[in-house]
Amino acid sequence: MADEIYSEIILDLYKNPQNFGHLKEYDIKASGGNPICGDEVSFEVKIDQDKINEIKFVGEGCAISKASSSLLTEMAKGKPLWEVKKISNQDVFESLGGVIQTRIKCALLGISVLKMGIEKFEQNGKRKTEVQNLRI
Numbered sequence: 001m002a003d004e005i006y007s008e009i010i011l012d013l014y015k016n017p018q019n020f021g022h023l024k025e026y027d028i029k030a031s032g033g034n035p036i037c038g039d040e041v042s043f044e045v046k047i048d049q050d051k052i053n054e055i056k057f058v059g060e061g062c063a064i065s066k067a068s069s070s071l072l073t074e075m076a077k078g079k080p081l082w083e084v085k086k087i088s089n090q091d092v093f094e095s096l097g098g099v100i101q102t103r104i105k106c107a108l109l110g111i112s113v114l115k116m117g118i119e120k121f122e123q124n125g126k127r128k129t130e131v132q133n134l135r136i
């Protein structure tokens, strides 16, 4: 049964994701997905003095990609951008309670899209930035 490969953390967050939805205003909107399965995630981020003040996400994806995106919003909130960019793949795997080899791309979907969005924002002189169709 498919559920057996998911930890309790993943199943809980899949059913009740944190910070799911849209912000009224944002400085970064980064959307992208995994072209192999078609799963997509989109983050909206409000920045205040180089820190992530608010962050929300929406997306259609598997349990692991949704849970990891949800956990990521919790990890990133209140942190300076430089610190968010340092969140490692290992940090993501640990937050999920471990990830099996075949689902690594699922676990990294959110962090990859968010980091690409932050990079574009910085390249854009920290002005409002929207990036779509990012592919991991």
Ligand code: FES
Pocket: 034, 037, 038, 039, 061, 062, 063, 064, 065, 105, 106, 107, 109
């Ligand atoms: Fe598509 Fe997990 S199956 S991201």
